[in-house]
């Protein structure tokens with residue numbers, strides 16, 4: 664019998680339950696594969712923490728620096744989200760990792776952009792607009 668989110672949440676300390684309040688909105692990229700739940704939870708670090716919970720085995724993991732195997736606030740927030748908004752989890756495997764673009768040469772990027780322009784022109788023009796807006800906002804930050 665798989666565990667329910669509530670059963671696992673009961674194992675969290677009072678401190679964790681308290682600290683997880685309001686964290687639900689930071690639970691992103693929610694996916695479910697059978698009884699395996701996955702999400703990214705934005706914490707205090709710039710990169711979101713990777714969190715997964717197996718309801719089948721009653722196990723969990725989180726990439727945050729909290730005590731190994733402890734039920735941290737990120738796991739708790741994921742469980743709380745699974746309990747209150749199960750429909751928000753996308754069925755299927757988590758999105759694959761993005762390629763490590765830091766290893767790409769300028770030529771690689773150019774060839775990719777050329778292909779995108781041929782086949783998905785709106786993606787490129789939309790992205791160019793987003794980047795331009797980002798730069799504009801960065802400039803505002805200096806003022």
Ligand SMILES: [Zn+2]
Pocket residue numbers: 712725726727728729735736737738
């Ligand atoms: Zn965590």
